[in-house]
Amino acid sequence: MRNWLFVSLLVLLIVGAMFYLTVAEEEKEPAYAGDNGKACKMCHKDQVAAWETWGMATAYDDLSDDAKKKTECIGCHVTGFGEDGEFIDAKKSANLLNVQCEACHGPAAAHLKNPMKEKPAAAAKDACANCHNEKYFGFKADEWKIEEALESIKHWKDD
Numbered sequence: 001m002r003n004w005l006f007v008s009l010l011v012l013l014i015v016g017a018m019f020y021l022t023v024a025e026e027e028k029e030p031a032y033a034g035d036n037g038k039a040c041k042m043c044h045k046d047q048v049a050a051w052e053t054w055g056m057a058t059a060y061d062d063l064s065d066d067a068k069k070k071t072e073c074i075g076c077h078v079t080g081f082g083e084d085g086e087f088i089d090a091k092k093s094a095n096l097l098n099v100q101c102e103a104c105h106g107p108a109a110a111h112l113k114n115p116m117k118e119k120p121a122a123a124a125k126d127a128c129a130n131c132h133n134e135k136y137f138g139f140k141a142d143e144w145k146i147e148e149a150l151e152s153i154k155h156w157k158d159d
Ligand code: HEC
Pocket: 033, 034, 037, 039, 040, 041, 042, 043, 044, 101, 102, 105, 108, 109, 111, 112, 115, 116, 119, 120
């Protein structure tokens, strides 16, 4: 009899925990805003306009249909891929395709909600090496000059 009670309680506890976890998971808000900077435009018009002219803004679109299906290809051609990212696949994460603002600046949904209080956290200059590195088969270390690359995408004021 006691065993029976114990097992019932245990089952109840497990079901309860599972329910709680599912609800908590669903309530988690996305950290990335995505959507090709549409929401950023209102306050960062010049930055969005600059970005639209870069190859990175079409980095995923530029891939062949074959490469678009390969996980080993899309990682550096989309936003929020990898450990702390939210990219799942091209269909479920259609708002994170291409190399968008948050690929360099980090998740910005919180900033979008409260621009004065929350700032995108990443040191954007350090982000280049996540993708411009020897894991990309076309990378030639002696040809990648970070200072020139930075200059060519300049959308900030000197301090
Ligand atoms: C409602 C206005 C508003 C919107 C929308 C907005 N921002 Fe901002 N953003 C600001 C303000 C204000 C600052 C602070 C400017 C300053 O400190 O000079 C800022 C600063 C930044 C900075 C610089 C952070 C730093 O540390 O200096 C980045 C990067 C940035 N925003 C990215 C984004 C991105 C990406 C989006 C879209 C997902 C976005 N912002 C949407 C108002 C906005």
